[in-house]
Amino acid sequence: xxxSVAEGIISGIMIGGVYSLVALGIVVVFKSTRxxxxxxxxxxxxxxxxxxxxxxxxxxxxxxxxxxTLAACAFLGMCLDRFTLRPIIGQPILASIMVxxxxxxxxxxxxxxxxxxxxxxxxxxxxxxxYKWGRVYISQSLLLQFIIAVLLFIAFTLFYKYxxxxxxxxxTAEDHTVVQSLGIKVTNIFSYSWVIAxxxxxxxxxxxxxxxxxxxxxxxxGMKALVVVLIGGMESIPGVILMGPIIGIxxxxxxxxxxxxxxGGLGEVVPYAVMLIVLLVKPYGLFGLxxxxxx
Amino acid sequence: xxxxxxxxxxxxYRQDFAIFRTKPHWISLVVxxxxxxxxxxxxxxxxxxxxxxxxxxxxxxxxxGILTGYGxxxxxxxxxxxxxxxxxxxxLMQRFDFPFLLALFSAGIGSGLVGVVFGLPALRIxxxxxxxSTLAAQLILGxxxxxxxxxxxxxxxxxxxxxxxxxxxxxxxxxKYWLVMVFTLLAIFFAKNLMRTKVxxxxxxxxxxxxxxxVMGIEVALYKLLAFFISCFFAGIAGAVYAHxxxxxxxxxxxxxxxxxxxxxxxxxxMGSIMGAIFGTVFMKxxxxxxxxISPMLATWFPGFGxxxxxxxxxxxxAIIIILFLVFEPRGINHLxxxxxxxxxxxxxxx
Numbered sequence: 318x319x320x321s322v323a324e325g326i327i328s329g330i331m332i333g334g335v336y337s338l339v340a341l342g343i344v345v346v347f348k349s350t351r352x353x354x355x356x357x358x359x360x361x362x363x364x365x366x367x368x369x370x371x372x373x374x375x376x377x378x379x380x381x382x383x384x385x386t387l388a389a390c391a392f393l394g395m396c397l398d399r400f401t402l403r404p405i406i407g408q409p410i411l412a413s414i415m416v417x418x419x420x421x422x423x424x425x426x427x428x429x430x431x432x433x434x435x436x437x438x439x440x441x442x443x444x445x446x447x448y449k450w451g452r453v454y455i456s457q458s459l460l461l462q463f464i465i466a467v468l469l470f471i472a473f474t475l476f477y478k479y480x481x482x483x484x485x486x487x488x489t490a491e492d493h494t495v496v497q498s499l500g501i502k503v504t505n506i507f508s509y510s511w512v513i514a515x516x517x518x519x520x521x522x523x524x525x526x527x528x529x530x531x532x533x534x535x536x537x538x539g540m541k542a543l544v545v546v547l548i549g550g551m552e553s554i555p556g557v558i559l560m561g562p563i564i565g566i567x568x569x570x571x572x573x574x575x576x577x578x579x580x581g582g583l584g585e586v587v588p589y590a591v592m593l594i595v596l597l598v599k600p601y602g603l604f605g606l607x608x609x610x611x612x
Numbered sequence: 613x614x615x616x617x618x619x620x621x622x623x624x625y626r627q628d629f630a631i632f633r634t635k636p637h638w639i640s641l642v643v644x645x646x647x648x649x650x651x652x653x654x655x656x657x658x659x660x661x662x663x664x665x666x667x668x669x670x671x672x673x674x675x676x677g678i679l680t681g682y683g684x685x686x687x688x689x690x691x692x693x694x695x696x697x698x699x700x701x702x703x704l705m706q707r708f709d710f711p712f713l714l715a716l717f718s719a720g721i722g723s724g725l726v727g728v729v730f731g732l733p734a735l736r737i738x739x740x741x742x743x744x745s746t747l748a749a750q751l752i753l754g755x756x757x758x759x760x761x762x763x764x765x766x767x768x769x770x771x772x773x774x775x776x777x778x779x780x781x782x783x784x785x786x787x788k789y790w791l792v793m794v795f796t797l798l799a800i801f802f803a804k805n806l807m808r809t810k811v812x813x814x815x816x817x818x819x820x821x822x823x824x825x826x827v828m829g830i831e832v833a834l835y836k837l838l839a840f841f842i843s844c845f846f847a848g849i850a851g852a853v854y855a856h857x858x859x860x861x862x863x864x865x866x867x868x869x870x871x872x873x874x875x876x877x878x879x880x881x882x883m884g885s886i887m888g889a890i891f892g893t894v895f896m897k898x899x900x901x902x903x904x905x906i907s908p909m910l911a912t913w914f915p916g917f918g919x920x921x922x923x924x925x926x927x928x929x930x931a932i933i934i935i936l937f938l939v940f941e942p943r944g945i946n947h948l949x950x951x952x953x954x955x956x957x958x959x960x961x962x963x
Contacts, residue, residue: 353740404939410739411686412938415879418872419938422931429924547744586755589748593733596745600737610823 323453325569331459333565334466338521339542340549340557341473342514347551348490349510352402353410355417358539359424360515364390364522366428369437369531379442387519394515398508421536428533435532442527458528465524470558473513477554482509490552541568544588548595550605560603564588615957631804648793652786660789666897667796668854669877673889674803675846676874681883682807683839684819685734689746690847690874692753695866697723697848698855699757699764702772712775712856720848726753727844734836738822750868757863769862772855788857795853799846804886806842815839816884869927876934882944891945896930903929 339357346354367389371382401420405412443458477483488496489506497503518539525535545564549556572584601607617636622628632638652660676690701719704710710718730749734742757764764770774783775791782791806812814835817825826832855861873896881892903926911921937944 401935401939405942408938408942411680411743411875411879411883412942414686414740414743415875416935416938419876419931419934422872422927423935426924426928426931429920430928434920543744547741583755586752589751593745593748593752596733596737596741600733600741 321573322570324455325573326566327453327455328459329566329569330562331455331463331565332569333545333562334463335521335524335561336538336542336545336565337557337561338466338469338517338524339538340545340561341470341554342517343542343546344551344554344557345486345517346510346514347546349486350402350507352413352417353543353551354514355414355539355543356397356420356424357514357518357542358536359421359428360390360394360518361522361525361538362424362428362533362536363393364515364519365526365531365535366431366522367519368523368526369432369439372440372442373437379440383523386523387516390515390519390522391512394511394513395508397515398511402511403504403507421539425533425536428536432531432533436530437532438530439527442523456528462524462528466521469517469520474554486510541588544592546602547592548602550602552606553602553604556602556604564591567591615954617957629808649790652789657785660785662897662901664785664789664792664857666893667792668850668857669874669893669897670796670890671799671850671853672847673874673877673881673893674799674886675843675850677878677884677886677889678803678806678815678846679839679843680875681878681885681888682812682819683815683836683843684738684822685731685836685839686739686743686875687746687840687843688743688868688871688875689730689750689753690843691866691868691870692750693723693727693844693847694851694854694870695757695861695863696726696753696844697851698861698866699770699851700848701852702770702855702861703763705773706770712777716849716852719852720845723848723851724841724845727840727847728837731837731840731844734840735833747868747871750871754863754866754868757866765862767862769860772859772861774859775856782856792853792857795849799849800886800890803846803889807886811835811838811842819884873930876930879934879942880937880944882946885944885946887949888944888946891949895945896933899929899933900926 339361342360343354343357346352364386368382368386371377371385372379375382377385397420401416402413405416443461446457448455448457448460477487485496485501486506486509488499488501489503493503496506521538522535525538529535541564542561545560546557548564549560567587568584571587575583575587595603599605617634620633627633632641651663655663672690672694676687679685679687697719700722701715704715704718705712730746733745737745758766760766774781776782780787782788807815814825814830817828817830818832818835822832851866854865858865877892877896878889879892880895881890882888904922907922907925910925941947
């Protein structure tokens with residue numbers, strides 16, 4: 318009992334690390350463009366499928382395949398911004414929501430047309446053994462996934478904090494007019510944000526698909542990442558880092574302990590129920606900024 | 613600018629408020645109704661089925677239009693509220709022996725109350741946050757449909773008996789078509805008039821700027837919840853009619869995808885207009901039929917997909933159409949219609 322709780326918590330943290338990585342893309346896009354993207358799951362799916370196509374049937378070496386996949390994702394992110402999101406700047410919020418949902422649909426159906434409904438296994442990228450720690454078993458691939466996610470987070474934080482572009486992006490997050498008067502082209506920053514989002518989706522797509530196999534169902538992770546972002550607070554990167562693992566744990570424990578009681582399917586619902594409660598108590602998430610509105 | 617037909621002089625409030633002002637208006641209305649209600653005598657079953665589904669969808673989309681188009685509260689849960697209405701009406705009729713009409717209205721009201729519960733977050737949040745909380749409503753209600761096996765039948769769903777009132781049993785396609793159309797017309801009429809009353813204007817004020825609306829003395833909280841109630845009432849009625857039209861309900865008929873599709877229909881048709889919901893529904897259903905027709909031809913290129921192919925293809929079509937409309941004509945088909953109408957009324961002159 319206790320051991321299975323521990324295992325549930327640990328694997329929840331590991332899976333949650335990947336949720337955080339997916340969610341990072343959503344936060345970066347929101348911070349600079351004020352668009353909330355439902356497309357993240359679709360980008361993740363595209364990453365997973367491109368990775369599968371390059372590593373599996375095309376048989377490229379792992380390093381080259383991953384780099385090419387990420388390049389493709391970055392290009393896709395740029396195209397998304399240029400051709401679908403830039404034309405709707407200035408329209409009400411529903412427009413951006415619907416465009417990103419429609420893009421997610423598009424990616425889903427393109428994914429279905431490429432790989433069908435089945436599961437396409439990846440060539441082994443991460444080791445498949447388990448570590449034993451006391452009486453608790455941890456899957457090696459999950460642990461490695463988690464470590465990669467943490468390393469990427471550190472890299473991103475350094476870039477965001479000290480890089481020139483990172484600085485420009487943080488400035489854009491503060492105030493569009495001010496950065497424009499300082500000579501930064503805001504629309505370029507939008508593009509870069511989308512590229513980062515696509516990269517975060519692509520990396521996590523490859524990571525997840527390397528253990529789970531590439532399926533169309535992977536795009537559902539994007540919705541979970543949205544829940545993570547909402548609970549953590551839309552603007553808050555620390556919130557995302559913290560809430561990803563917590564949602565992972567919640568999901569795992571509710572699958573383990575509540576599902577047998579009520580007959581399954583709770584792993585999908587509990588995060589949303591928690592989100593509803595959090596939104597009612599703290600409407601801007603746990604770490605979000607409260608917006609003061611004026612007429 | 614909305615032009616009235618030439619030679620219309622309103623000399624009293626009755627004329628000023630009229631929806632149908634002139635003789636040609638009335639004539640076209642009567643002709644339209646005649647055609648609409650005599651269609652079953654010379655139309656194929658396929659056409660009747662298509663028109664009936666369009667009618668049911670119009671009811672649901674009108675409801676969503678009141679909440680999202682007029683009220684500005686984004687809801688990604690309309691299909692779940694429709695499902696609530698469908699299940700409620702069927703359960704009330706089967707377990708509690710409610711007569712059809714009573715079950716229908718109880719289902720509408722019950723669904724409206726469920727909507728109010730899930731609309732409560734609207735008092736504190738708006739925009740995207742509200743969209744997410746209604747999405748949560750969709751998933752939670754969907755979970756209930758699936759897992760309350762004792763009541764909803766779980767994945768097997770529920771079989772629905774034929775509706776009947778005033779001695780008529782609605783068991784033929786023609787009968788059901790008339791039933792659906794009556795409710796569709798009632799819904800359109802109700803929605804159109806509601807939006808011209810105090811409630812409708814309050815909702816528009818809240819949509820445009822809720823703080824300003826509050827300052828002007830509009831009870832924002834009350835009207836937001838009222839909008840949720842009305843919208844989900846429409847959804848509940850649509851669901852109940854749907855259940856009795858199709859004769860069988862299961863959780864897969866009320867999915868997140870349907871909810872999003874209703875929003876898409878609203879955008880394609882044009883937000884904040886009654887005609888827009890109708891145009892959008894007809895347009896999207898025709899697209900669906902079009903995909904249904906072409907997908908067997910395209911399926912030869914992608915062998916080994918079967919039913920999935922149609923689903924994926926129609927999803928791609930919807931997505932592309934929604935994106936194209938948002939990028940090129942965000943005001944929807946209704947705007948084109950208004951432009952056309954104004955051009956016609958001013959004909960020889962440009963303005």
